[in-house]
Amino acid sequence: MRGPGTKAASPSRMKTHKLSDSEVRSGLQGLQGLPGWALHDGKLHREYEFDDFSEAFGFMARCALVAQKQDHHPEWFNVFNRVVVDLTTHDAGGISALDFALATAMEKAARLRA
Numbered sequence: 001m002r003g004p005g006t007k008a009a010s011p012s013r014m015k016t017h018k019l020s021d022s023e024v025r026s027g028l029q030g031l032q033g034l035p036g037w038a039l040h041d042g043k044l045h046r047e048y049e050f051d052d053f054s055e056a057f058g059f060m061a062r063c064a065l066v067a068q069k070q071d072h073h074p075e076w077f078n079v080f081n082r083v084v085v086d087l088t089t090h091d092a093g094g095i096s097a098l099d100f101a102l103a104t105a106m107e108k109a110a111r112l113r114a
């Protein structure tokens, strides 16, 4: 049995390894269909602007459900209609495939704005 603090070898946990610089670069090219994402301070970075706080918070609520399901959580900052997002994998000490998956899900959530 696993003790406290240990992690299951689930498929998502197996994707947490830190990607190399060239893997991140090609991942970002893959994000070209997701405009606005860039590499900032070693994290995947995007700034969203919505019409108002309700839209921004609705977006964050949709993302929060995905993040909890994936057990992978964004670093983010909200003021009124702006949401600033930085994605990194703390367990891996850098960007992993989980960050690209979450970025993709966040773009989908942003498109669902009312």
Ligand code: H2B
Pocket (backbone or CB within 6 Å): 071, 072, 073, 074, 075, 088, 089, 090, 091, 092
């Ligand atoms: N989110 C992010 N961004 N990176 C992680 O390494 C991480 C996480 N680890 N969410 C998860 C939670 C881990 O702490 C739990 C115990 O699975």
